Amino acid sequence: MRDRSISTWLAVAVLALIVLSVAASPWVAPYPPAEQNLALRLAPPSGAHWVGTDHLGRDILSRLLDGGRFSLSIAALATVLAGLVGTAIGVLSARRRGWVDEFFTRTNDVLLALPEMVIALFIVAVLGTGFPSLLLALIVTGWTPFARLARALAYDVSAQGFVQAARVLGCPPSFIVFRHVLPHLAAPMLGLATLRFGHLLINVGALSYLGLGVQPPQSDWGSMLAAAQPYAMRAPLTILAPGLAIFAVALCVTLLGQRLAHMTGSQLLLSRTPSRTPADA
Amino acid sequence: MKAFLARRTATLGVAVLLASFVVFLIPYVTPGDPVRKIIRSRVAGDVIDDATVQRLAVELGLQDPFWVQYVRWLARFCSGDMGLSHVSRTPVIDQVLPALSVTLSLVVLTLGTAAVAALVLGITAALQEGHVADRLITTTTQAFIAMPEYWLAPVLVLVFALKLSVLPSAGWTGPASAVLPVAALALRPTSYFTSAVREGVIDALRAEHIAAARSRGLTYAQAVWRHAVPNGMLPLTTMVSVWFAGLLGGSVIVEVIFAIPGMGRLLYDAVLNSDIPVAQGGVAVVVGLAVVLTTLADLAHRLLNPRLREHHA
Numbered sequence: 001m002r003d004r005s006i007s008t009w010l011a012v013a014v015l016a017l018i019v020l021s022v023a024a025s026p027w028v029a030p031y032p033p034a035e036q037n038l039a040l041r042l043a044p045p046s047g048a049h050w051v052g053t054d055h056l057g058r059d060i061l062s063r064l065l066d067g068g069r070f071s072l073s074i075a076a077l078a079t080v081l082a083g084l085v086g087t088a089i090g091v092l093s094a095r096r097r098g099w100v101d102e103f104f105t106r107t108n109d110v111l112l113a114l115p116e117m118v119i120a121l122f123i124v125a126v127l128g129t130g131f132p133s134l135l136l137a138l139i140v141t142g143w144t145p146f147a148r149l150a151r152a153l154a155y156d157v158s159a160q161g162f163v164q165a166a167r168v169l170g171c172p173p174s175f176i177v178f179r180h181v182l183p184h185l186a187a188p189m190l191g192l193a194t195l196r197f198g199h200l201l202i203n204v205g206a207l208s209y210l211g212l213g214v215q216p217p218q219s220d221w222g223s224m225l226a227a228a229q230p231y232a233m234r235a236p237l238t239i240l241a242p243g244l245a246i247f248a249v250a251l252c253v254t255l256l257g258q259r260l261a262h263m264t265g266s267q268l269l270l271s272r273t274p275s276r277t278p279a280d281a
Numbered sequence: 282m283k284a285f286l287a288r289r290t291a292t293l294g295v296a297v298l299l300a301s302f303v304v305f306l307i308p309y310v311t312p313g314d315p316v317r318k319i320i321r322s323r324v325a326g327d328v329i330d331d332a333t334v335q336r337l338a339v340e341l342g343l344q345d346p347f348w349v350q351y352v353r354w355l356a357r358f359c360s361g362d363m364g365l366s367h368v369s370r371t372p373v374i375d376q377v378l379p380a381l382s383v384t385l386s387l388v389v390l391t392l393g394t395a396a397v398a399a400l401v402l403g404i405t406a407a408l409q410e411g412h413v414a415d416r417l418i419t420t421t422t423q424a425f426i427a428m429p430e431y432w433l434a435p436v437l438v439l440v441f442a443l444k445l446s447v448l449p450s451a452g453w454t455g456p457a458s459a460v461l462p463v464a465a466l467a468l469r470p471t472s473y474f475t476s477a478v479r480e481g482v483i484d485a486l487r488a489e490h491i492a493a494a495r496s497r498g499l500t501y502a503q504a505v506w507r508h509a510v511p512n513g514m515l516p517l518t519t520m521v522s523v524w525f526a527g528l529l530g531g532s533v534i535v536e537v538i539f540a541i542p543g544m545g546r547l548l549y550d551a552v553l554n555s556d557i558p559v560a561q562g563g564v565a566v567v568v569g570l571a572v573v574l575t576t577l578a579d580l581a582h583r584l585l586n587p588r589l590r591e592h593h594a
Binding site for chain 1: 292295296299300307310311312423424426427428429430431432433435436438439443444523526527528529530531533534537545548549551552553555560564567568571572574575
């Protein structure tokens with residue numbers, strides 16, 4: 001148990017370091033992220049440029065800090081929105097039952113069978129590239145696990161004696177949902193959101209990598225990786241660094257999510273998440 | 282079982298119909314004049330003047346009620362006539378089928394590799410539960426889940442194609458060209474499969490029928506191979522089928538990076554070039570196949586696992 005808590009604290013520390021420095025990037029970044037220095041293109045790491053420079057002589061560390069703001073905030077926003085939509089649908093299904101439940105459960109099944117990337121490509125094809133379609137693509141592909149968990153938990157809670165009692169006493173359904181059902185869902189949903197954040201962060205990067213996410217002149221970790229591809233041989237750090245950033249954050253968040261799931265004792269959450277998150281490429 | 286079968290088939294039918302309707306709508310919801318877009322996918326020459334557009338719209342039935350158009354479109358689509366690509370001006374079906382066969386071989390290779398690797402790793406980890414080998418395997422596979430393909434693939438290219446020059450960096454020309462893309466694509470499924478196999482085997486090893494088998498005189502190895510290993514393979518079959526559907530179009534990043542002419546790349550190019558007929562054909566084929574495969578997998582799982590049968594009558 002002890003080494004598990006060490007790895008948890010390590011994950012917290014790494015995550016805190018990355019998030020804080022990304023949040024403070026306008027003040028802590030050594031250079032403006034767009035400042036070019038063509039005399040110093042694809043430079044190896046040095047005292048002046050800790051992680052080297054890219055193909056336009058821009059400081060990679062500064063760009064990582066700046067790009068992280070987009071990667072992390074979009075992934076966080078998408079996680080929260082997908083979580084809210086999924087929870088709402090899940091609770092609604094469990095409370096209403098009948099055809100509402102059937103409809104959402106079937107939709108969930110069908111969405112689960114479809115490759116996330118194909119759905120995302122489809123949405124981008126229809127709406128065009130940009131922030132709204134990126135967010136929509138992430139929510140449409142991201143709400144299903146939340147809905148599944150919320151539905152299962154809401155079913156369980158609704159069968160409990162205190163909910164039955166509240167109903168017999170004449171409490172309106174909205175009161176039962178907000179006073180009894182949602183508080184019981186909060187902890188496991190938070191655990192699931194943590195587990196899903198890493199997944200969504202990887203997907204944000206994937207869409208940006210394909211040029212369908214964050215659009216130039218703005219850049220995030222995924223688009224940095226894509227832009228650096230032709231120069232990988234001359235300056236390996238240009239592709240290694242952004243990938244490592246995504247990897248590190250996704251890994252730490254997933255470790256935390258698993259820990260959280262263990263702490264809340266949500267076996268349901270642990271057994272469901274890995275086997276029911278298929279290809280995300 | 283019969284009721285389950287009937288319900289599943291009904292859901293399947295509704296899902297496929299709904300998906301096909303969404304695909305049918307693509308030319309209407311994307312920017313531009315839908316009539317001109319549809320004419321361009323149906324008539325080989327370039328049509329510019331309004332008079333011809335008017336005449337063709339009537340000829341092709343584009344002024345009929347919406348649902349008539351949909352039924353007509355669906356019938357054409359199912360007979361394999363998906364129209365002409367807006368970009369290459371060749372029939373869409375001639376692009377979709379070769380791309381599908383490339384992706385299918387990529388996915389089969391990937392999942393085969395992942396399943397074999399996961400069985401070896403998962404069983405090893407389970408038999409060594411708590412020991413060094415188990416911890417090593419568990420930690421590594423957990424870490425690999427967080428590793429994006431779009432990072433792993435360029436790194437693999439950098440090391441094996443550019444620095445060491447032992448494998449080709451792109452293309453789909455033979456066994457050597459498949460090694461890197463399959464490796465990049467197989468890593469995450471391997472990680473998920475390994476933990477599933479490990480848990481399945483560990484569960485079985487703790488179960489009473491293993492103790493019973495041992496007390497009947499089976500050696501430890503016999504008990505493991507006859508009772509624990511099959512139990513580890515059960516979750517694997519479901520996961521492989523779920524991933525199969527997911528990878529059909531989900532391999533887009535790996536296909537783009539390695540310039541593999543598969544479904545993912547076809548869809549990606551179609552979106553970038555606003556090639557609506559190809560996007561329609563690609564999405565329809567992937568979605569249809571994914572839904573059918575998932576349903577079949579569900580069925581197979583129910584047949585393989587007797588414990589699930591009673592619950593769903």
